[in-house]
Amino acid sequence: MAALELLERDGVLAGLNLREVADVAGVTRGLVYHHFGTRQSLLRSALERFARNRRATVIRRGEIPGPERIRTFVPGLVDDPVSVRILALLILDGAEEFVALPYAKETRANLERDVDAGILTGDVDPDALQAGVLAAAYGWALYRKAFASSLGREASELDADVLEMIERMWQTRHSSK
Secondary structure (H helix, E strand, O other), rough: OHHHHHHHOOHHOOOHHHHHHHHHHOOHHHHHHHHOOOOHHHHHHHHHHHHHHHHHHHHHOOOOOOOHHHHHHHHHHHHHOOHHHHHHHHHHHHOOOEEEEEEHHHHHHHHHHHHHHOOOOOOOOOHHHHHHHHHHHHHHHHHHHHHHHHHHOOOOHHHHHHHHHHHHHOOHHHHHH
């Protein structure tokens, strides 16, 4: 999608000009304005498209135990952080209809299944665990290069260590079985 290409090329602070999106997409400006109207609407549409494309992955990931879900989820965000950037832009833009956790029900059901299987303790708050793990994973996907640079290290060198720290958030809720 042209909007994502421009965000990657120019960065988020350059803004997203709907005229330039139309030019890059090879469509008329009127078509982009008619279909989307605002930058926020365009970003929301891009995020919804991304979410639809990822739905099968989310459902498939839900079939595996929690710790393995984390081991596949976090590297996926690191490998393709565009969706996280779009989420951040929508939040910063104050998108009122924005849904931060589009798979909250599915994830809650997966966590409750992990409790039933003894993978997590019965006193776990699935919503708090979901929010905390996602905040850590999204934060790493957004800030990894800046954090690594500040630490004088390569981001790829820190990825495994950060993933381990996120997994430990999960492990504090494991049962002692």
